[in-house]
Amino acid sequence: MHKIGWLRVPLVATYAFLYIPIAVLVVMSFNASKNPFNWAGFSTKWYSALFDNELIRQGFINTMIVAVGATILATILGTLLAIGVARYFRSAVVEAYSLAPAIIPDLVLAIGLLAFFALIGVTLSLFSVLLAHVVFGMAFVSAVVIARIGQTDSSLEEASRDLGASATTTFFRITLPSLAPGIIAGALLVFTLSLDEFVVAYFTDGPSTPTLPIVIYSMVRFGVTPEINALAALLLLVSFTIVISAQRITRLTDAV
Amino acid sequence: MTLETPLLSISGVSKAYGDVVALDNVSLDIRQNEFFALLGPSGCGKTTLLRSIAGFEDPDAGTITILGSESTTPINLLSLPPNKRPVNLMFQSYALFPHMNVRKNIMYGLQREGLSKEEIAQRVDEVLITTGLTDKAAVRPAQLSGGQRQRVALARAIVKRPRLLLLDEPLSALDRKVRAEMQIELKRLQHEVGITFVVVTHDQEEAMSMADRIAVMHEGRVQQIADPVTLYAQPANVFVADFIGSGSLLHGVANQGSFSAYGSTFPCHNPDQIAGDAVLVLRPEEVRITAAAPTDNPLMVGSIIETHFYGGSSSTTVRVAGVDHPIVASHPGAPQYIVGDQVGLSWNPQSAVLLQVQP
Numbered sequence: 001m002h003k004i005g006w007l008r009v010p011l012v013a014t015y016a017f018l019y020i021p022i023a024v025l026v027v028m029s030f031n032a033s034k035n036p037f038n039w040a041g042f043s044t045k046w047y048s049a050l051f052d053n054e055l056i057r058q059g060f061i062n063t064m065i066v067a068v069g070a071t072i073l074a075t076i077l078g079t080l081l082a083i084g085v086a087r088y089f090r091s092a093v094v095e096a097y098s099l100a101p102a103i104i105p106d107l108v109l110a111i112g113l114l115a116f117f118a119l120i121g122v123t124l125s126l127f128s129v130l131l132a133h134v135v136f137g138m139a140f141v142s143a144v145v146i147a148r149i150g151q152t153d154s155s156l157e158e159a160s161r162d163l164g165a166s167a168t169t170t171f172f173r174i175t176l177p178s179l180a181p182g183i184i185a186g187a188l189l190v191f192t193l194s195l196d197e198f199v200v201a202y203f204t205d206g207p208s209t210p211t212l213p214i215v216i217y218s219m220v221r222f223g224v225t226p227e228i229n230a231l232a233a234l235l236l237l238v239s240f241t242i243v244i245s246a247q248r249i250t251r252l253t254d255a256v
Numbered sequence: 257m258t259l260e261t262p263l264l265s266i267s268g269v270s271k272a273y274g275d276v277v278a279l280d281n282v283s284l285d286i287r288q289n290e291f292f293a294l295l296g297p298s299g300c301g302k303t304t305l306l307r308s309i310a311g312f313e314d315p316d317a318g319t320i321t322i323l324g325s326e327s328t329t330p331i332n333l334l335s336l337p338p339n340k341r342p343v344n345l346m347f348q349s350y351a352l353f354p355h356m357n358v359r360k361n362i363m364y365g366l367q368r369e370g371l372s373k374e375e376i377a378q379r380v381d382e383v384l385i386t387t388g389l390t391d392k393a394a395v396r397p398a399q400l401s402g403g404q405r406q407r408v409a410l411a412r413a414i415v416k417r418p419r420l421l422l423l424d425e426p427l428s429a430l431d432r433k434v435r436a437e438m439q440i441e442l443k444r445l446q447h448e449v450g451i452t453f454v455v456v457t458h459d460q461e462e463a464m465s466m467a468d469r470i471a472v473m474h475e476g477r478v479q480q481i482a483d484p485v486t487l488y489a490q491p492a493n494v495f496v497a498d499f500i501g502s503g504s505l506l507h508g509v510a511n512q513g514s515f516s517a518y519g520s521t522f523p524c525h526n527p528d529q530i531a532g533d534a535v536l537v538l539r540p541e542e543v544r545i546t547a548a549a550p551t552d553n554p555l556m557v558g559s560i561i562e563t564h565f566y567g568g569s570s571s572t573t574v575r576v577a578g579v580d581h582p583i584v585a586s587h588p589g590a591p592q593y594i595v596g597d598q599v600g601l602s603w604n605p606q607s608a609v610l611l612q613v614q615p
Binding site for chain 2 (some may be wrong): 153155156158159160161162163164165166169173174177178180
């Protein structure tokens with residue numbers, strides 16, 4: 001392997017392409033100057049400014065309400081959907097339809113949901129954003145859990161029944177624990193997706209309860225401030241933590 | 257033959273999946289404490305039958321009953337869900353719960369019975385000793401070898417003290433050496449715990465070496481039920497003769513004490529007065545190799561195409577002109593002839609089994 005060391009050049013270049021913009025953002029969030037072309041020394045003042053900004057604080061709370069609620073609902077429904085599809089419909093078409101909301105363009109989903117909410121007379125609010133996020137979140141959870149079911153020995157449930165367990169006991173003591181790595185990974189995925197979701201939220205949110213991405217969007221229209229950089233850096237931190245812990249959880253529970 | 261009521265009684269069981277018939281009017285009895293094997297090629301229905309006993313398949317017709325532990329009236333198994341049947345199944349994949357350690361895997365079934373903590377602990381400890389797993393109790397299945405996993409699966413099933421233990425291809429996931437050890441181990445355990453075993457296998461050597469009685473199955477039907485020696489020496493039909501043991505089958509026509517095939521006539525033992533299309537079964541150890549000279553009265557003459565020396569014994573494969581497949585002879589010691597030699601073949605007419613070919 002070490003003999004083809006020159007292959008490292010495109011590797012490094014690719015990573016640089018991926019991460020330099022993010023690195024610049026993080027560095028600029030600590031710039032004392034408001035001017036991105038002028039480094040005026042290290043400062044954390046933009047971070048403290050963030051916490052004083054009422055609009056951002058409210059946006060953060062709104063986003064957390066949506067993300068936590070959507071994660072819980074999407075995880076429960078997505079898991080049940082995955083088990084149902086895997087157990088009763090051994091059909092690629094049914095499986096594909098359960099995944100579709102994860103794949104179709106956000107814009108299409110957003111317009112569709114907006115039209116649907118209008119049709120059934122739901123007032124746009126945080127609740128409608130939450131429901132909208134459950135729609136695609138569920139699809140992601142079921143995709144991950146279906147993959148997990150594929151790796152799980154299908155006779156585990158029969159073995160449990162054979163050893164004297166009822167169907168309910170089998171579900172809670174065997175089915176759920178053996179799918180846990182997939183369920184947890186799916187939940188964390190939905191949480192990170194919901195956290196920074198803009199398009200669907202923009203279409204389905206009420207005017208008085210903007211989520212954090214909507215708040216950022218309205219601020220950015222007047223130029224990127226270092227405050228926004230600080231906020232983005234924090235979001236990055238949260239997403240990275242979740243992704244890494246998701247990987248760790250999956251690996252830990254897999255190494256049984 | 258004993259007159260006791262059989263432990264498990266299968267009667268007229270049929271099962272079809274669409275047009276595919278998996279079980280066709282299967283009836284058999286399994287006795288108390290016996291080591292019974294369901295043997296057949298894949299797709300013969302043996303696994304469907306096993307799963308019907310365990311409760312994971314619902315036969316279209318027929319009954320399966322089992323003697324209860326106290327009462328002498330048989331219980332109708334088919335009316336019970338799998339978790340209420342006094343039988344346990346050891347799965348081919350072992351189906352160990354990956355999120356539980358060995359001890360918890362074994363405890364699982366006892367906890368479902370609502371036994372006291374003390375009794376569960378005591379029974380689990382006992383079975384850990386019986387299966388030699390005491391030092392693995394805290395380990396998760398993923399860290400065990402194939403043989404150890406099989407022991408856990410076995411322990412998890414026998415700790416329930418079922419009336420009947422069903423084993424689905426118990427040795428197929430093991431490599432050759434471990435398989436030989438586990439064959440002996442299974443026999444030992446069966447004696448030790450005194451549970452009736454029903455093993456499904458496609459491996460005739462495995463079935464022959466372990467089972468007290470074997471049911472040979474083919475295309476959803478039971479072909480013959482007998483002990484291993486009878487199956488080998490007196491196969492009921494051509495399928496059983498071909499499937500059990502090795503040997504050459506000569507296709508020909510039987511007629512009043514003689515058997516004609518490939519333009520020659522051979523003496524044969526024909527107590528059943530078989531007439532018409534028939535098959536003569538020549539087991540390798542019954543075939544003698546002699547010189548080709550007519551003075552030795554060979555029944556057939558051919559040339560050697562292969563010899564194998566196994567240490568204590570050897571086998572010689574002979575091609576006879578006009579016979580579509582070669583004839584194998586085995587004998588103690590080293591091969592007496594080399595490839596290319598012309599030799600004579602003969603056998604004792606009493607030891608070659610003649611079977612009617614069903615039209």
